Amino acid sequence: MSFANHPDCAAALALAGQLADVARRIAARHFRTPVAVTRKSDGTPVTVVDKDIETEMRRMIRAAFPQHAIRGEEFPAEGSGEFAWVLDPIDGTKSFISGFPLFGSLIALVQGERPVIGVIEAPALAERWVGCEGRPTLFNGRAARTSERRTLGEAVVYTTTAETFNPEERARFEALGARAALRRYGGDCYLYGMLASGSCELVVEVQLKPHDFMAVIPVVEGAGGRISGWRGETLSTASDGRVVAAANETLWREAVAELSR
């Protein structure tokens, strides 16, 4: 049974939308204003805005679905059970703190290891993609559809930055990119929204955590795309952090063949 037929689906989708509204309101208010930045133990930046958004999201989830677990980027996990909300209040904090408008908020509802709802919210652009297992992905309320280009030679390939690749990953990405029509950089989670809307054909990344990729899976799949690890494996909490998303099955096979060579 797909989650679209689950009795909690409508309420969960409504909550997901409200969580995205909160992210949009708080992030847009602080975007391009002075925000104090601190470094986490892994050296990545975080702001009070990240924490404010996640705190408010957790409060709303507890109120609506007290039986659901919550795993967010900024605070310890809480709860356990069949369903968990996986949250990244600001994906692309480096973009957020430097005035680059393509940062996003990521919201996923995960059943076991399977994300059944995913939201990519771009607060600075007032753009939102909503995916739900068994339903078509919506972009600002209208059905989104991936590109129909099926050859690498026609494909536009995106990655956020080449700096995160190790030498072997870089060589594989460059081999793939050399066969593509265009190779481009920058964008964080926004790239998966672009892919869902048919603007680009491949997104290739490394070092992603579950809160970075869980929400984008229903968005990509509900628009006709395919997403997995670089070896073609289903993404899960045990992922090695390497992600490839493709506009369709044909391109996905080609990309996985190149990346797992």
Next chain:
Amino acid sequence: MSFANHPDCAAALALAGQLADVARRIAARHFRTPVAVTRKSDGTPVTVVDKDIETEMRRMIRAAFPQHAIRGEEFPAEGSGEFAWVLDPIDGTKSFISGFPLFGSLIALVQGERPVIGVIEAPALAERWVGCEGRPTLFNGRAARTSERRTLGEAVVYTTTAETFNPEERARFEALGARAALRRYGGDCYLYGMLASGSCELVVEVQLKPHDFMAVIPVVEGAGGRISGWRGETLSTASDGRVVAAANETLWREAVAELSR
């Protein structure tokens, strides 16, 4: 005498705004729709949208200022004389054709070698920066001001892509970036708008042509910034294509010292 006191200033600023309106209307209509892409002799992509915008801009310039010269990216230069309009109908064509919303239109009025009006228009975001010699830069009609951070250690450094650097340029950029707070990629002409609005402190690029940099000069300078070649030289049609923009004089000195080492 600064151009703000020139008798043609008001009419030229009005025309510049109308040219940006045209770019916004035509580019926004075609963004994320199928657009045929052809390759120019230098291998860079161009679309019918680039040409449509520039054609319409040229028609409007001829009507308003028949005595002015026109130099655009897509068609041969026309006219000669004291003033020339320098146009890039779509800066960031690779962004435009792949659904990435940070492409722009660039419009400059140049007196001799000196740009006296510059417009950065971001059609997909409905954002516009207008610079005019002797006046403060405006962002969507309100005064824009660069960042007051004055040390490299606090600075956010942007470049569109590291792929265009030759090895020596790359080494210099990396030496500069290693001393900065954050090193970021992607953005084309939008980066100079971000710098004018105080979102980032340095933009470093190579292989820029006059139609890529003339319009951004009044925007950056009118917001308190400084922009030049990598050796600190004034940008002109004889530029080697290397450009550095900084939020203020102090940072500009530091950046030029590093880039010209």
